[in-house]
Amino acid sequence: MTTTALHPRLQDIADEFNAIPGAERLQLLLEFSRDLPSLPARYAEHPDLLEPVPECQTPLFLAVEVDQDAIVRLFFDAPQESPTTRGFAGILHAGLDGLSTEEVLATPGEFSSQLGLQDMVSPLRLRGMAAMLARIKRQIREQQR
């Protein structure tokens, strides 16, 4: 298994999670869910532009934009009653939004396992986060063609 270093922004988030005891990690995840920005009008009014992520146990939709400077913008939509899924989306948004395509593509697929949440969140949910990342990367590659 090769380990790729995390981007400093993601590393900071991972460090933040790992520095606190288990029970507080859920509170931190809750903060990320609250901080997830809502969709801009161009997506809120056109939900068909968003890609569903069926691997998440609750509905999650995302969109990826790459601008001419190869900067990635991420957009997520998940219901308020799904704070865990929102929290994962919030982590990805806080960690990856505004990075370059190269930096996002270099994010290790198993990043979600570095947050110290395994004992609190079921593996299926963590896999949902990995699926979001995989779809983000796939969309970036498609847009690069």
Next chain:
Amino acid sequence: MALPYDSAAKFAEYAHPEMVVTTEWVSRHLDDPDLVVAESDEDVLLYETGHVPGAVKLDWHTELNDPVTRDYVDGARFARLMSQKGISRDTTLVLYGDRNNWWAAYALWVCSLFGHPDLRLMDGGRAKWIAEGRPLSTDTPQRPRGIYPVIDRDDQQIRAFQHQVLDHLGKPLIDVRSPGEYTGELLHMPDYPQEGALRGGHIPGARSVPWSRAAAEDATFRIRAELEAIYQGEAGLRPNDDVVVYCRIGERSSHTWFVLHHLLGYPNVRNYDGSWTEWGNTVRAPITRGEKP
């Protein structure tokens, strides 16, 4: 002292009306020291966003499962867990949660393995409580420690293991997963590997009744006549049938177990918690593909 039953007319039709209470009943009894209300959700953060005032959190993933072996906690762990939550053996324990009480029914089923004497589900769960504008709290409840004896888990009555399901083939089985999981097509979506099972389909002979059909729009259980139309009319169950229910890991099927056993009164209903993640990965386990049982 056990609390009085909820005398709601809808419940009187059910085989075991004492197993369900309304949100109104919970609201009236919240301050009763012999009652503990516990929230059990699919989303592990939902409780933290606000819960029924005084309710404790019961986490299916971290608290009811053995941390190493694929099994439920043993009697000692269960006793410790209950005591920590302020639950004693004679406490009336009312469970509720998100998604039509899916996980609450699962928690209730696990508590039933330990024979907790007074278990009830709050009809309509979290969604109904919120829809009715009832108060939510983010305070962590402080309850005195409960007194809970170590009770051996009884896996014989309401739980089925794979070898028992193999012996059961030919008798009634209900598959409560979504239609796509039942037919086996969900494992074949290109580029989107589904977790859990190498093979898709269902256990031969199993009838498909997605679990959520037992719930009405407002997340409450359907009335008895509607439930009978689904499980007896459509799925062909006959009174007193010996039934095994399953899903992917045994959670959704706990909901159907509750409906068949407690609401419709089937005496022998077992939940096969190994479910499809075990069956669909087992070498030579017989599988049927497609829409027919």
